[in-house]
Amino acid sequence: MIYKVADNTFRIEIPLPHELLRSVNSYVFKGPGRNLIVDTGMMLDMCMEAMDIGLRELDLDLRNTDFFITHFHGDHFDLASWLARYGSTVFMSRIDAQFLEAIRESGSILLSHEEEFCALSGFPEATLRDAFQAIARYRRGDAKLPPFEYVEDGDIMEVGDYRFRCTATPGHSEGHVCLYDENEKIFVSGDHLLGGITPTIQGRFDQANPLGDYLESLDRVYQLEVNLVLPGHGDVFRNCRGRIDELRGHHEKRASEILALLEKGRDNVFNLASRMGWSIEGALWNDFPSFQKFLAVGETISHLKYLEETGLVTKETKGIELVYSLPPSQRGA
């Protein structure tokens, strides 16, 4: 489906094979000079077909089109490798582009730290292997990465009447970047802000505090005057600050949930994640697909790191495994 968002501005809905995320948005900004497409879909036939229809209906020539990728995740980036084949420029943050290059080298989204990840978190190795196999189906290993043009916070991207400022919004990915036009008050949010879905904030043991980064990014975007948000998934929406408040509230609730679990005693990440409430319709933890368990554990890590940073949770090592508990001063009587 193609929707007109504003003059010379369109949203192409690109279908995804996921049950939870049914599509990704590809935004087209038509210029009198070059066009800009923000985010692209996966390297799958279903995405290519939808993109092809969009390009034809909007009368876009790939030879005259560049790409801006908000973050490295496959549903936003992968198809750009193919679309940029006539020498388009592909803009991405240095952090996320280099992360993709590292994944390409090592062939793993965890950068070959899988065993360590399992040992530290209590995650069963067989489940992790299963999770990676499930997503490997969607990644074409033979697609070559395009040469990237790195963008920095504050860089200006001009297309048509738009003058977008690149706005670094680390959290959903470390190098996540949004686009903001001050005159039109349009904010292209990638997965930093979504309307109906809560963007996942994944933590890994070698990262500092991604949830802390995300909450700071929300504060930063809260300062902007925004009339229209163009999110990476779902419909465009207007109430930017209202949505930021809801997202802050969601993470506060999740953090409280972890503290409440820890009041019953110390535990490892995998067990904590298995006891939290996740919004997968009616499913029990044991029935979650492996990749959902992996994401749930990532969410739990990001919240534990945030709580650790704020002094509300302490961590100790039991063998290799990390065990979290409330600091003595926080434990209930």
Ligand SMILES: [Zn+2]
């Ligand atoms: Zn996404």
